[in-house]
Amino acid sequence: MVATVTDVYLNPHQARRRAPTQFEDLLGDSIERAYAAGIHELDALVAHLNRTGPSCPYNQGVWTAANFQEEIARLAA
Structure with a gap:
């Protein structure tokens, strides 16, 4: 008899501690649309x-490269 090995993977939903907020959903959707449009820089x-x-x-609603990186780091923590 031959044993088979199934691929082990991490389902992203297994790693999260809580459901995303509405802001996080909107931000993720907007980033996905940007990537789909070829925006990568x-x-x-x-x-x-x-x-x-x-x-x-924060920052009166205006995104900058610095505060975007800070927010993504905060969300990833």
Whole structure:
């Protein structure tokens, strides 16, 4: 008899501690739309977020490269 090995993988939902907030859902959707449109550079991504939203939760709603990186680091923690 031959034993088979199934691939082991991490389902992203297994790793999260809570459901995403509405802001996190909107931010993720906007980033996905930017990537789908061929936007891959940070400055262009920030410009896309400033055009389409969601607004930055601080800094008077305006995204910058610095506060985008800070927010993504905060969300990933």
